[in-house]
Amino acid sequence: MLDFVGLGLYDEKDISLKGLEKIRNADKVYVEFYTSILMGTDLEKMEELYQKKITVLSREDVEQHAEDWIADAKDMNVVFLTGGDTMVSTTHVDLRLRALAMGIETTLVHGASIASAICGLSGLQNYRFGKAATVPHPYVTSRGTRVISETPYDTIKMNRDNGLHTAVFLDIDKDKGYMTVNEALSILLEVEGKRGEGIMNDRIAVGVARAGSPSPVVKADYAEELKDFDFGVPLHILIIPADLHFVEAEALVKLAGGPEKILEDVE
Structure with missing residues (x-):
């Protein structure tokens, strides 16, 4: 048996x-921290509360040597943990499909998701969210050229055209x-300046830091x-809303x- 267990947002x-x-009923417990990480805890605290030894898997362990x-789950109870x-990650869906192909039964235990948490923290309506985007770090080519991805900007533009956050x-x-x-907004505004399309200019954005912690920061x-704005330590997530409902x-x-001007913009 292979059980996939979501850990939630912040700590153990x-x-x-x-x-x-x-x-606690597992023979082996694995966790990966490269798709998400619990910033309010560490492996020692997790093992103490869960009363079980936990093996951390690298990205290569998960994606290339899964x-x-x-295979341990053929004759043992194995648990795979994720933040x-x-x-939520397609990587984890792939693991489940691999297990099924090996004749291993799987179950899911869901945990709190950032996808719903940002709605509760910001007050934005969950059914109004479109396709999500990811802003990657810029990189420098072998010729010394700095490259930034414009894909997240395109996703935001598409969603806005359809009235979606x-x-x-x-x-x-x-x-x-x-x-x-701050870094993500700077990158998006840089793309804006390059393309001059105006989807970010004079528009509201919302930043969320440390969702699930005792003191999350939410700022629009x-x-x-x-x-x-100083959001403090990670993890952070950004929301680019479309035109707002008055309750939002x-x-x-x-x-x-x-700012109060947000209310004037919807009146």
Whole structure:
């Protein structure tokens, strides 16, 4: 049996009772931290609460050598842990399909997801979100040219044209670290300046930091101003709303400290 268990948003205590039961009844427990990470805990705290040894898998272990550890589930109870909700990443869906191809039964134990948390924290309506985007760190080519991806900008533009908000996930890189809301906005505004299309100019953006923690930060402001706001330590996520419903506008002012002008823009 291979059980996929979502750990939730912030620390070891976010796990569900059902997930905790799965872990404590497991013969082997694995976790990966490259698609998401719990910033409010560490492996030692997790093992102490869960009362189980946990093996951390690298990206290569998960994506290239998964059969090596999935095979344990042929005759043992194996649990695979991920931050947030399980199966949100296509990588995890692929693991489940590999297990099924090997004749291994799988189950899912869901955890709190950032996709729903940002709606609750900001007051933006969940059914109004379109395709999500990810802003990767810029990179430098062998010729010394700095390259930034314009794909997230295109996704935001497409969503806005359809009246949909965009959840913008921020890159996690083992060398460059955790991208911040400030860095992501600077990159998007740089693309804006290059293309001159105006989807970010004079538009509201929302930054969320440390969702699920005792003191999350949620701040709404116009993109040019928000890129200078101090969100503190990671993890961060960015939201680029489309035109706002009046209840959403009120929420961004009262729940996310947005400027009063947001209310005027929807009146």
